[in-house]
Amino acid sequence: MSGPILELKNVSASYEKVEAVRNVSLQLDRGSIVTVIGANGAGKTTLLNAIMGVKSASGSLRFKDEDIAALEIEARVGAGLCLVPEKRELFSTMSVEDNLRLGAYRLGGGAVAEGLQQVFRRFPRLLERRAQVAGTLSGGERQMLAMGRALMSKPALLMLDEPSLGLAPRIVKDIFQIIVELRQAGVSILLVEQNARAALHVADYAYVMELGEVTMHGRASDLAADPRIIESYLGLGGRHDT
Amino acid sequence: MNSTIALFLLQDGVINGAIYALLGVTLVLIFAVTRVIFVPQGEFAAWGALTLASLESGATPGTALLLVVLGVSAAVVETIRERASMRPARLGVMAVRDVAMPIALLLIVSTIAPTKPALWLSVLLTLALVVPLGPLVYRLAFQPIADATVLTLFIAAIGVHFAMIGLGLIFFGAEGFRNEPFIAGVFPLGPLMFKGQSLVILAATAALLAALWFFFEHSMLGKALRATAINRLGARLVGIPTRATGRIAFALAAAIGALSGTLIGSLTTISYDSGFIISLKGFVAAIAAGLASYPVTVVAAIGVGVLESFAAFFASAYKEVIVFSLIIPLLIWRSLVTAHHDEEEE
Ligand SMILES: Nc1ncnc2c1ncn2[C@@H]1O[C@H](COP(=O)(O)OP(=O)(O)OP(=O)(O)O)[C@@H](O)[C@H]1O
Ligand SMILES: [Mg+2]
Numbered sequence: 001m002s003g004p005i006l007e008l009k010n011v012s013a014s015y016e017k018v019e020a021v022r023n024v025s026l027q028l029d030r031g032s033i034v035t036v037i038g039a040n041g042a043g044k045t046t047l048l049n050a051i052m053g054v055k056s057a058s059g060s061l062r063f064k065d066e067d068i069a070a071l072e073i074e075a076r077v078g079a080g081l082c083l084v085p086e087k088r089e090l091f092s093t094m095s096v097e098d099n100l101r102l103g104a105y106r107l108g109g110g111a112v113a114e115g116l117q118q119v120f121r122r123f124p125r126l127l128e129r130r131a132q133v134a135g136t137l138s139g140g141e142r143q144m145l146a147m148g149r150a151l152m153s154k155p156a157l158l159m160l161d162e163p164s165l166g167l168a169p170r171i172v173k174d175i176f177q178i179i180v181e182l183r184q185a186g187v188s189i190l191l192v193e194q195n196a197r198a199a200l201h202v203a204d205y206a207y208v209m210e211l212g213e214v215t216m217h218g219r220a221s222d223l224a225a226d227p228r229i230i231e232s233y234l235g236l237g238g239r240h241d242t
Numbered sequence: 243m244n245s246t247i248a249l250f251l252l253q254d255g256v257i258n259g260a261i262y263a264l265l266g267v268t269l270v271l272i273f274a275v276t277r278v279i280f281v282p283q284g285e286f287a288a289w290g291a292l293t294l295a296s297l298e299s300g301a302t303p304g305t306a307l308l309l310v311v312l313g314v315s316a317a318v319v320e321t322i323r324e325r326a327s328m329r330p331a332r333l334g335v336m337a338v339r340d341v342a343m344p345i346a347l348l349l350i351v352s353t354i355a356p357t358k359p360a361l362w363l364s365v366l367l368t369l370a371l372v373v374p375l376g377p378l379v380y381r382l383a384f385q386p387i388a389d390a391t392v393l394t395l396f397i398a399a400i401g402v403h404f405a406m407i408g409l410g411l412i413f414f415g416a417e418g419f420r421n422e423p424f425i426a427g428v429f430p431l432g433p434l435m436f437k438g439q440s441l442v443i444l445a446a447t448a449a450l451l452a453a454l455w456f457f458f459e460h461s462m463l464g465k466a467l468r469a470t471a472i473n474r475l476g477a478r479l480v481g482i483p484t485r486a487t488g489r490i491a492f493a494l495a496a497a498i499g500a501l502s503g504t505l506i507g508s509l510t511t512i513s514y515d516s517g518f519i520i521s522l523k524g525f526v527a528a529i530a531a532g533l534a535s536y537p538v539t540v541v542a543a544i545g546v547g548v549l550e551s552f553a554a555f556f557a558s559a560y561k562e563v564i565v566f567s568l569i570i571p572l573l574i575w576r577s578l579v580t581a582h583h584d585e586e587e588e
Contacts, residue, residue: 054475077481089476091469101462102469106481109462153480 003065005030005157005188006051011059013043013050020046021057022212028157028190028205033183035191035199035220037233038209044192045086047209048159051190052076052083064156077106082155086162088146092135096126099134099145103152111154119148122178140171147178158182159190164198176202196233200224208233249434251551257440257509258523259547260447261287264502265524266531266539267454268495273533274471275491278384278395282403284521286499288410288514290372291507293500295419297364302352304413305371310348312378313340319382340378347371361424365504369497376496377489379406385488403518410514418516421507443505450498451540467491523550523565530572532580 006028013021021043028034036044050057053073061069068076091099100119104111120127123144129137134145143163150158160179164172176198183189193199200206203220208229216223223229265283272280289305296303317340321328351367359367383402387394425438458464470477470487477484503512506520527543546565553564 052479054478073478074481074483077479083479085475085479089473089479091472091476093472094465094469098465098469102465102477102480102482105462105466149480 003030004028004062005064006190007060007062008051009060011047011050011057011061013046013055013057015046020212021050023059024209024212024214026207026214026217028188030188031183031186032204033179033189033191033202034205034207035193035203036207036209037193037196037199039232040194042209043212044209045161046212048083048085048161048190048192051159052081054083054085077153080154080156081159082150082153082157083159084146084150084161084163086165088142090134090142090145090149093133095131096134096137096145097130099149100126100152103149106153111152115152115154119151122151122181123148139166140168143167143171143175147175151182155187157188157190159192161192162194163191164193164195172198196229197224200229200234246433247555251555252548253434253436253440255548255551256544257443257547258550259544260443261502261506261520262523262527262546263540263543264447264450264498265521266527266543267451267524267536268498269521269524269528270531270533270536270539271454272491272495273528275467276380276384276388276395276488277392277471278399279392279533280495281396281399281521281525282379282406282517283495283499283524284517284519285403285406285410286372286376286496286517287503287506287520288512288517289375289414290368290500290503291421291512291516292410292414292419292503292514293368293371294364294421294504294507295512296414297351297355297359297367298422300356300358302348302355303368303371304415305368305375306344306348306351308409308413309371309374309378310341310344312375312382313344316340316378316381323386344374361422368504369500372500372503373493373497376492376494376499379496380488380492385485388488407515407518410517414514416513418511418513419507420511421504423508424505437509439505439508443509446501446505450501451536454494455536463490519562523547526565526569526572529569529576532576 004027006026008024008026011021011024012019024047026034036047038044046055049055051061053071053076061067063076063079063081066079068079071079091102097116100116101112104115125141126144126148129141134142137145143165147160147163163175163179167175172195179189179191180202191199191203200220200223206217206220206223207214208216208223216226216229224234265287268283269280272278272283293303293305317336320336321333347370351371354363354367379402383398384395387398423437423439424442427438429436429438429441458468466477466482467487467490469480470482470484474484506512523546524543527539527546530542531538546568549568550561550565553561557564
């Protein structure tokens with residue numbers, strides 16, 4: 001089992017007249033972290049939605065060497081793809097524990113106990129709050145729950161849309177720590193982030209999107225040292241983030 | 243009025259209330275999963291009672307043919323509607339599930355019916371015939387507009403109500419029927435005399451409500467149905483086949499409706515258009531609960547039953563008027579309560 005786990009060729013997606021993603025080609029090797037960075041409105045969320053099947057798209061989409069372009073969301077989840085969406089989409093009036101249990105829906109009841117144990121080990125806060133209703137969690141806790149729910153399905157490829165959105169710097173650090181640990185556990189990760197510095201730090205490979213197109217890509221460490229990237233995406237972050 | 247009469251009215255009210263509770267709870271359930279206010283829920287009860295009555299008289303019930311008609315219609319309509327994305331596998335599934343199985347069922351039922359099958363077998367056959375009608379109604383009427391507003395879905399539900407009444411008339415005729423009780427005879431309990439059938443109704447209602455509670459609170463599928471109602475996209479992202487959840491909800495609704503029908507069939511005469519009034523009373527209870535709470539629906543439904551039975555004693559001509567007039571104060575009360583919530587949220 002080698003070669004890319006995910007391969008996009010000339011993927012485009014549009015909202016009525018606006019073409020939000022244009023001819024994007026992207027590759028993600030098994031067990032690696034790939035990040036997509038770009039300004040607001042560059043099309044990153046649309047790209048993830050197209051890969052997940054939430055948004056219809058044209059072009060070639062291959063996952064685990066199979067064409068998934070025609071599959072429904074449910075079938076892509078079944079194949080081991082999982083998205084933590086920008087808006088999290090939690091089951092707000094259900095308990096934390098029920099949200100997590102449902103995360104394992106595709107695996108069936110047998111996978112619940114072990115999955116819960118692992119998620120609670122990773123996010124002890126969720127264990128404290130297991131009976132609380134998801135809608136009343138704090139922003140950070142909600143983010144942990146969204147990631148926890150995704151992990152319950154034991155995905156082969158986890159796609160994270162701005163996992164650090166609105167979180168305190170310390171929690172951001174925890175989240176990135178968890179991303180690195182997940183890779184060590186064999187999960188491939190596609191990471192979309194505003195926090196370009198941290199994203200490039202943990203990623204193996206990176207793509208830069210502007211106005212729906214990929215304008216640059218390369219090893220994350222190379223991009224982190226590229227003057228154009230430093231000026232456009234890391235400049236401000238350098239003063240505030242670390 | 244002395245206490246014996248009062249107790250008798252109370253008993254009567256509670257038993258009718260139990261049936262209203264089943265229908266009201268089903269309305270809440272369907273609304274939660276699909277956002278459809280399913281006015282025609284009572285039609286499933288009428289079809290259940292009429293199917294059982296046909297089987298008891300040794301005739302092939304109209305539902306057997308109706309199932310074939312709706313099955314074929316659903317298959318044809320979906321094939322045309324989704325011709326662009328239709329695959330051989332789906333066509334195969336539809337050919338078996340929507341065409342072959344209903345025809346097989348029709349053949350089986352028309353062989354068994356003349357032998358006047360035992361009661362338990364008749365009830366099973368009734369369920370086998372009525373339950374698949376639920377998902378078929380959903381696929382034909384609601385699935386294509388699943389994302390429409392609550393109001394649009396409600397208007398569609400009223401259309402479905404008239405369609406189902408019409409189909410009922412065609413397939414069962416205008417005649418009313420009464421079923422055999424499950425348990426004949428009367429049992430004394432203190433000062434009260436209980437009809438065997440009343441005890442069956444109370445026990446069956448309690449068992450069904452407990453089963454529903456367990457299903458939604460403790461089974462993965464039940465939670466998946468609730469999750470779909472809360473956040474459809476979230477549900478799809480964890481792999482719940484949300485298209486199927488509407489059908490499952492309607493299958494449950496048809497099952498509960500058909501069972502309630504077989505239960506009340508021996509207490510009152512049922513004809514093709516009897517379902518509406520019965521389910522409207524469940525509807526009053528569901529409204530009292532804001533279409534949201536199962537326990538409140540049950541309590542309110544029993545209240546409706548008791549009110550109705552006392553109203554029938556004191557002013558029998560006005561009993562329906564009294565019960566349905568309840569809706570107005572209930573709606574005012576609900577709107578006050580809801581307005582209050584909105585203020586809190588701001
Ligand atoms: N549902 C929609 N209807 C119409 N236009 C949309 C819709 N969703 C997104 N767009 C537009 O598509 C473009 C790309 O949006 P997208 O959400 O993919 O950007 P993004 O890179 O994720 O931005 P951000 O970093 O702010 O999350 C934007 O111009 C946006 O306005
Ligand atoms: Mg975005």
